[in-house]
Amino acid sequence: MPHTIIEKLWNSHVVEEQPGAPVLLFIDLHLVHEVTSPQAFQGLRERGLRVRRPDLTIATADHSIPTTDRSLPIVDQIAARQLDQLETNCADFGIRCLGVHSSRQGIVHVIGPELGLTQPGMTVVCGDSHTATHGAFGALAFGIGTSEVENVLASQCLLQRKSKTFEVRVEGTLCRGVSAKDIILALIAKIGVGGGTGCVFEYTGSAIRALDMEERMTVCNMSIEGGARGGLIAPDDTTFGYLCGRPHAPKGAAWDAALARWRQLPTDGGAAYDREVTIDAGALEPMITYGTNPGMGMPINAPLPDPAEVSDPMARDSITKALAYMGLEGGKPLAGHSIDVVFIGSCTNSRISDLRAAASVLKGRKVNPKLRVLVVPGSQEVKRQAIAEGLPDIFLAAGCEWRDAGCSMCIAMNGDQLAPGEYSVSTSNRNFEGRQGKGGRTFLASPLTAAASAITGVVTDVRTLL
Amino acid sequence: MKPFTNFRSRLVPLAINNIDTDQIIPARFLKTTTKQGLDRLLFNDWRYDAEGRPRPDFILNQPRVAGAQVLLAGDNFGCGSSREHAPWALTQFGFRAVISTSFADIFTGNSLKNSLLPIAVPPDAHAELFAAVAANPDAAVEIDLAAQTLTTPAGRRVSFPIDAFAKHCLLEGVDELGYILQQEAAIRAYEASHPAPIDTTA
Numbered sequence: 001m002p003h004t005i006i007e008k009l010w011n012s013h014v015v016e017e018q019p020g021a022p023v024l025l026f027i028d029l030h031l032v033h034e035v036t037s038p039q040a041f042q043g044l045r046e047r048g049l050r051v052r053r054p055d056l057t058i059a060t061a062d063h064s065i066p067t068t069d070r071s072l073p074i075v076d077q078i079a080a081r082q083l084d085q086l087e088t089n090c091a092d093f094g095i096r097c098l099g100v101h102s103s104r105q106g107i108v109h110v111i112g113p114e115l116g117l118t119q120p121g122m123t124v125v126c127g128d129s130h131t132a133t134h135g136a137f138g139a140l141a142f143g144i145g146t147s148e149v150e151n152v153l154a155s156q157c158l159l160q161r162k163s164k165t166f167e168v169r170v171e172g173t174l175c176r177g178v179s180a181k182d183i184i185l186a187l188i189a190k191i192g193v194g195g196g197t198g199c200v201f202e203y204t205g206s207a208i209r210a211l212d213m214e215e216r217m218t219v220c221n222m223s224i225e226g227g228a229r230g231g232l233i234a235p236d237d238t239t240f241g242y243l244c245g246r247p248h249a250p251k252g253a254a255w256d257a258a259l260a261r262w263r264q265l266p267t268d269g270g271a272a273y274d275r276e277v278t279i280d281a282g283a284l285e286p287m288i289t290y291g292t293n294p295g296m297g298m299p300i301n302a303p304l305p306d307p308a309e310v311s312d313p314m315a316r317d318s319i320t321k322a323l324a325y326m327g328l329e330g331g332k333p334l335a336g337h338s339i340d341v342v343f344i345g346s347c348t349n350s351r352i353s354d355l356r357a358a359a360s361v362l363k364g365r366k367v368n369p370k371l372r373v374l375v376v377p378g379s380q381e382v383k384r385q386a387i388a389e390g391l392p393d394i395f396l397a398a399g400c401e402w403r404d405a406g407c408s409m410c411i412a413m414n415g416d417q418l419a420p421g422e423y424s425v426s427t428s429n430r431n432f433e434g435r436q437g438k439g440g441r442t443f444l445a446s447p448l449t450a451a452a453s454a455i456t457g458v459v460t461d462v463r464t465l466l
Numbered sequence: 467m468k469p470f471t472n473f474r475s476r477l478v479p480l481a482i483n484n485i486d487t488d489q490i491i492p493a494r495f496l497k498t499t500t501k502q503g504l505d506r507l508l509f510n511d512w513r514y515d516a517e518g519r520p521r522p523d524f525i526l527n528q529p530r531v532a533g534a535q536v537l538l539a540g541d542n543f544g545c546g547s548s549r550e551h552a553p554w555a556l557t558q559f560g561f562r563a564v565i566s567t568s569f570a571d572i573f574t575g576n577s578l579k580n581s582l583l584p585i586a587v588p589p590d591a592h593a594e595l596f597a598a599v600a601a602n603p604d605a606a607v608e609i610d611l612a613a614q615t616l617t618t619p620a621g622r623r624v625s626f627p628i629d630a631f632a633k634h635c636l637l638e639g640v641d642e643l644g645y646i647l648q649q650e651a652a653i654r655a656y657e658a659s660h661p662a663p664i665d666t667t668a
Binding site for chain 1: 501668
């Protein structure tokens with residue numbers, strides 16, 4: 001019987017299946033960070049348990065870490081305590097921690113792939129909903145809560161029910177100025193923030209195959225914003241090319257054996273999905289969100305939705321409430337709307353190719369002087385590479401701030417935040433009320449769109465600057 | 467965990483779709499390293515003004531909420547992040563169940579592990595409950611987990627789905643980890659036949 005890659009990954013990780021109970025699923029890689037783990041370690045202590053597989057577990061500090069000078073003490077004492085707690089917990093339980101001062105520190109979903117820890121055929125979990133990022137390698141990767149973090153630390157297993165399979169087929173060729181971020185924003189606008197609930201996406205089609213690994217990570221990263229637990233892409237030569245030579249990738253004969261295994265992973269011809277949707281890549285335009293959830297997105301030159309034209313009362317209320325929070329008027333254009341901040345970073349768009357894309361627009365130009373523009377690399381490795389390529393010089397010459405690696409203004413836990421009422425074009429993944437700072441108002445877009453808007457000071461279609 | 471028992475409660479209506487976990491508890495409060503003290507942070511940015519004073523028009527600040535244990539919310543409740551602080555804050559405030567037409571996957575899993583029952587009802591029952599509580603703020607529902615039924619203020623019994631294993635754990639007051647640790651032999655057998663492709667400590 002033909003199987004999808006999702007089913008193959010599931011089947012190869014079943015430890016046990018007892019009647020009446022969910023499947024016990026083995027986890028190949030567990031990523032840990034400071035925010036969702038302290039209570040899990042506390043739980044282990046209370047039960048007198050150890051970490052079963054430190055060799056399959058790795059920690060880093062990303063969410064509450066400052067992106068300013070790391071040689072200075074951390075000003076926020078609560079954040080400092082949480083970061084200390086991570087180091088203590090990892091030391092106590094024998095887990096490798098790429099902490100505040102590590103040369104490998106970075107956003108958890110940036111460093112896993114970069115170190116070659118994320119590999120095809122794996123199950124990957126983390127106490128973070130953007131874990132689907134790792135699905136770009138043909139891994140079954142999903143976010144979990146703190147109780148599940150404790151379960152995995154203690155047993156390396158999770159109790160899970162099988163998700164439905166959902167094929168997202170993206171065919172055609174992206175136009176100039178349109179990127180991976182626009183594909184995923186278009187998908188979420190089409191199916192809504194609950195559209196993939198209960199499902200794992202498999203992204204297929206010629207437009208997906210044409211993406212490089214970092215672009216694939218951008219797409220998979222926001223699967224949760226479409227409601228899906230996970231989202232993945234079958235591995236191919238692009239995947240293998242990215243992995244080859246990474247610190248934790250297999251070497252020599254082990255590499256050949258792994259390649260042979262990985263080539264068996266793609267979905268079999270004739271395998272059926274529970275659900276399907278198709279997107280025409282050639283018809284996509286740069287996307288932007290206007291509202292207070294990632295499903296409230298549209299092509300950048302479209303008019304804002306008019307609540308008066310929405311028939312369902314609760315849906316109408318949602319749009320009315322969102323537009324009121326955002327200080328926008330239905331029916332009007334969003335392009336040209338004044339902004340205060342641009343944020344280039346996050347687990348969605350902080351990798352070297354994202355920074356290169358932003359730099360390609362900013363090179364030789366100046367950002368609008370009324371704006372604050374933050375460029376935040378995803379990891380120390382991305383930062384080093386950017387420096388080697390001279391990208392910080394371009395950002396600084398343009399008038400941007402070049403900061404240290406972390407989640408930063410995506411989640412606004414570390415002091416990098418919008419002031420109440422401020423507007424931001426952000427390359428991150430969530431535009432919920434207050435997400436980037438209490439009262440802050442977020443337009444989600446690609447690094448190209450963010451860079452273009454940084455120059456003009458208003459929401460801008462990057463194609464006018466190319 | 468205490469065994470989950472049947473109960474009757476008034477409803478706290480929050481007629482908003484897609485309530486995300488950043489609204490349930492904003493991220494800036496996630497720097498805590500314990501589970502305690504989250505009740506006062508529940509819906510913080512809707513509940514308090516810029517000076518930290520309770521907004522009288524927000525439902526959680528109204529006297530009618532005292533003692534109510536069921537939140538009645540719009541579609542797709544709990545979307546967004548994986549933070550288990552969301553069900554911790556809800557249960558510490560006093561909620562034992564949330565009613566919606568649907569819930570985000572991670573929120574569902576997190577809630578069931580914290581004795582917070584996510585009750586997904588069909589749209590007609592959902593609308594009936596909002597109408598009932600609009601007509602009478604003291605309108606109450608009865609929740610019977612064993613029977614998987616919710617009885618509306620009008621006396622209509624509505625069935626709701628729940629994972630059989632999660633239901634067992636809730637009714638017995640036990641958590642998953644105890645069960646998982648009993649599967650030691652199976653885990654060991656799996657590990658023996660599946661050499662790890664990586665070593666993070668290397």
